[in-house]
Amino acid sequence: MSRLVRFFTTAVLFLSLFLTANAREISNSDIVILFDNDVHGRMEGYSKMAALRKDMLRSTPEVCVVSLGDFAQGGPLCSISHGQYAIDMMNRVGYDFVALGNHEYDFGLEQLDNFVSSLHAKTLVCNFMSLATNEAVYPGYAVRKFGNVKVGFVGVVTPVTKTSDAPHSFLDADGNDLYSFCPENLSEVVQANVDKCRELGADYVILLAHLGDKDYGVGASSEEVIHRTHGIDVVLDGHAHLCWPGSMVANAKGDSVLLCSSGYYFQNIGRVVISANGTIKSDLISLKEYTHSEGDVDQLLASFMSSFDKLPTLATSKFDLAGFDEQHDTWDRNCQTNLGTLCADAFRVMSNADIGWINAGGIRGSIPAGRISYKELLGALPFENQVCVCEFTGQQVLDALEFGVRDAPADNGGYPQVSGITFDIDLSAKVTFRNGESERFAGIAGGSRRLSNVRVLNRATQQFEPIDPAKIYTIASINYMLKNHGCNGMLDNGRLVGDDRMIDTQLLEDFISRHLNGVITDNYRKVKRMSLTADN
Numbered sequence: 001m002s003r004l005v006r007f008f009t010t011a012v013l014f015l016s017l018f019l020t021a022n023a024r025e026i027s028n029s030d031i032v033i034l035f036d037n038d039v040h041g042r043m044e045g046y047s048k049m050a051a052l053r054k055d056m057l058r059s060t061p062e063v064c065v066v067s068l069g070d071f072a073q074g075g076p077l078c079s080i081s082h083g084q085y086a087i088d089m090m091n092r093v094g095y096d097f098v099a100l101g102n103h104e105y106d107f108g109l110e111q112l113d114n115f116v117s118s119l120h121a122k123t124l125v126c127n128f129m130s131l132a133t134n135e136a137v138y139p140g141y142a143v144r145k146f147g148n149v150k151v152g153f154v155g156v157v158t159p160v161t162k163t164s165d166a167p168h169s170f171l172d173a174d175g176n177d178l179y180s181f182c183p184e185n186l187s188e189v190v191q192a193n194v195d196k197c198r199e200l201g202a203d204y205v206i207l208l209a210h211l212g213d214k215d216y217g218v219g220a221s222s223e224e225v226i227h228r229t230h231g232i233d234v235v236l237d238g239h240a241h242l243c244w245p246g247s248m249v250a251n252a253k254g255d256s257v258l259l260c261s262s263g264y265y266f267q268n269i270g271r272v273v274i275s276a277n278g279t280i281k282s283d284l285i286s287l288k289e290y291t292h293s294e295g296d297v298d299q300l301l302a303s304f305m306s307s308f309d310k311l312p313t314l315a316t317s318k319f320d321l322a323g324f325d326e327q328h329d330t331w332d333r334n335c336q337t338n339l340g341t342l343c344a345d346a347f348r349v350m351s352n353a354d355i356g357w358i359n360a361g362g363i364r365g366s367i368p369a370g371r372i373s374y375k376e377l378l379g380a381l382p383f384e385n386q387v388c389v390c391e392f393t394g395q396q397v398l399d400a401l402e403f404g405v406r407d408a409p410a411d412n413g414g415y416p417q418v419s420g421i422t423f424d425i426d427l428s429a430k431v432t433f434r435n436g437e438s439e440r441f442a443g444i445a446g447g448s449r450r451l452s453n454v455r456v457l458n459r460a461t462q463q464f465e466p467i468d469p470a471k472i473y474t475i476a477s478i479n480y481m482l483k484n485h486g487c488n489g490m491l492d493n494g495r496l497v498g499d500d501r502m503i504d505t506q507l508l509e510d511f512i513s514r515h516l517n518g519v520i521t522d523n524y525r526k527v528k529r530m531s532l533t534a535d536n
Contacts, residue, residue: 041075069101361413
């Protein structure tokens with residue numbers, strides 16, 4: 001089923017489930033599982049999660065709150081605290097179990113350990129393995145008793161974490177792998193942990209997954225894991241940012257498994273209810289419709305927010321700077337945007353490089369028209385990456401660009417937002433890459449090229465000239481792309497000539513104040529949503 005068809009199908013299902021779920025009585029023998037996924041720093045929702053938990057506890061003592069990952073990254077509060085504010089909020093709510101998302105690894109493994117040790121909830125991830133010990137780094141499963149019923153919880157994270165987020169964290173100084181996310185045997189690892197829950201007497205098993213709907217060639221989607229396993233009753237899933245209020249998927253034995261996901265950014269809180277007679281139902285509770293909140297959680301958020309109120313104005317803009325559309329989360333992942341251009345311009349100009357480049361997934365928000373402070377910059381660039389400069393041949397630049405635009409017009413977090421270079425795209429052309437079954441970029445094998453008329457700005461003449469495959473060009477980008485194998489290693493093969501310079505938000509601040517004099521000029525006004533040409 002396509003994502004578009006699935007979206008409309010689940011949207012209709014969501015409406016019917018929402019209407020019936022809020023009218024449904026919760027009995028004192030029911031087990032209620034509340035869940036979120038892909039919050040990405042939208043911390044206002046935690047107050048409503050705490051209030052909903054209390055509401056459910058008035059009906060039944062058997063309430064459990066879980067997260068499916070990507071809670072510690074995204075948004076300015078997560079940026080300035082390296083995710084710790086999210087942990088503090090979750091502790092105040094009273095989460096019971098969390099699965100790790102790929103973005104929990106963004107701040108490095110030391111900070112991840114800090115998250116896990118400071119969380120009151122138990123962290124579960126069965127497929128994050130140490131190659132030195134061949135054991136899971138964190139517990140893979142847990143069994144909790146609700147009255148006389150035992151429920152097993154198993155956590156799993158997408159194997160793409162290895163290449164998509166902080167890949168350098170998983171390597172030693174010589175580039176050798178230290179960890180694995182089990183891409184070759186993911187379902188077998190999940191099955192082993194499910195079996196352990198059953199051996200401990202679990203009456204039900206719930207998979208806390210951060211997998212999404214993409215297979216990645218290794219059976220890594222939530223549906224594929226269901227197809228290849230048995231003994232799981234419910235899969236709660238994140239990563240894809242999709243709303244799945246509740247659909248049934250056949251497992252390896254032909255039994256039905258309930259699959260749910262709550263969307264993203266606290267659009268909804270998911271709810272699963274296990275009744276005494278064994279019936280399992282699910283629904284999504286829209287946080288636009290649910291108006292209750294919890295005062296002590298609000299107070300904690302206010303204390304975190306107070307520091308932002310004192311941030312000075314850095315610039316003004318008469319128009320929105322679009323990183324992505326809040327509704328669809330797609331703009332900068334299939335075409336050039338004005339915010340992408342602004343960021344890439346800043347990297348190029350401030351680094352005195354030929355080309356500025358930032359991956360679309362590195363931009364996590366839009367900047368609305370009006371006053372711009374450091375808070376807005378952090379909202380757009382929350383990762384606090386450092387800017388570096390590498391040398392590449394023109395041919396390397398051409399090949400990396402081809403890889404970056406390979407999925408357009410579909411979304412891809414590696415889509416290049418660029419400055420100092422222009423190109424035309426033929427969306428009908430097919431390019432073959434030498435990646436095999438791996439996601440890591442290994443060059444171009446053949447086929448037609450999507451890009452043509454590629455031109456690079458001559459800094460001396462300020463004119464765009466055809467790119468020379470043999471010439472050396474400098475690219476200014478973030479360390480995630482140039483040093484840490486980000487976006488499948490598409491810019492891995494450059495020669496580092498400028499190491500770990502300013503943090504991206506600081507560099508952008510300097511560019512806006514020094515080169516734009518604190519005013520976002522009209523040449524950044526235009527937003528190209530589906531242009532066939534990327535230019536400045």
